[in-house]
Amino acid sequence: MYLRLDKFLSLAGWGSRKEVRHLIKKGKVKVNSNIIKDPEFKINLKTDLVEVENQKLDFKINFYYKFYKPKGYITSTKDPKHPTVMELISSNLPGYKELFPVGRLDKDAEGLLLLTNDGILAYRILHPKWKVPKIYEVELNRALKDEDKIALEHGVELIDGITLPSKIEYLNREKNKVKLEVYEGRYHLVKRMFKKFGYQILNLKRVAIGCITLDDLKEGEIRALNEQEEKNIKKCLRVEENLK
DSSP: OEEEHHHHHHHTTSOOHHHHHHHHHTTOEEETTEEOOOTTOEEETTTOOEEETTEEOOOOOOOEEEEEEOTTOBSSSOOSSSOBGGGGSOTTSTTGGGOEESSOOOTTOEEEEEEESOHHHHHHHHSGGGOOOEEEEEEESSOOOHHHHHHHHHOOEETTEEOOOOEEEEOSTTSOEEEEEESOOOTTHHHHHHHTTTOOEEEEEEEEETTEEOTTOOTTOEEEOOHHHHHHHHHHHTOGGGOO
């Protein structure tokens, strides 16, 4: 994979695009021991050696992004009949061709979606063994009864087996808006859980996956995980070797 030198240095934490261009033009950057003064010079992420002021840089071959998925899009890289989330993302995004969504978010749902090219991290986020919480804000067609809330939290018998215990918190006095925390990612899981008790979901929004939160992202916006977010997810999933 090839990437512009200024973009690579900016992603590597050497400053804004403007700041790293200044470094490059001053002759502070070498590629394979050769001084490069062209910010648009393309480097091979897998083979080229980059140095800034004689400090060698490790290449980041894995990419981690959080994305605010709007309603109306399929969580897939390709679909012959429906628009996909990848159509909302610029093809110039570093790692674009290798990215895939981690898990699914229904077409009529919105909120946090993680995209990466790291298969091990994705597997651990999705597998119930790792107990990574997925948090949703759910709007129901009527008030959630206290006894139904307790039953949902203890586990619901679905056609593909009983659900893991979950956590539910009321978000308003009317009790028709709740925060749900689940630890698995089955197909249409949240809808099926509430449907079991006769509730219809009017709006479904995922606000967190483990330690990664939606924060102030706007619909359709994508952002690379910052250094602290990467450290946090590395710690809770114990995949240090995949997050370098």
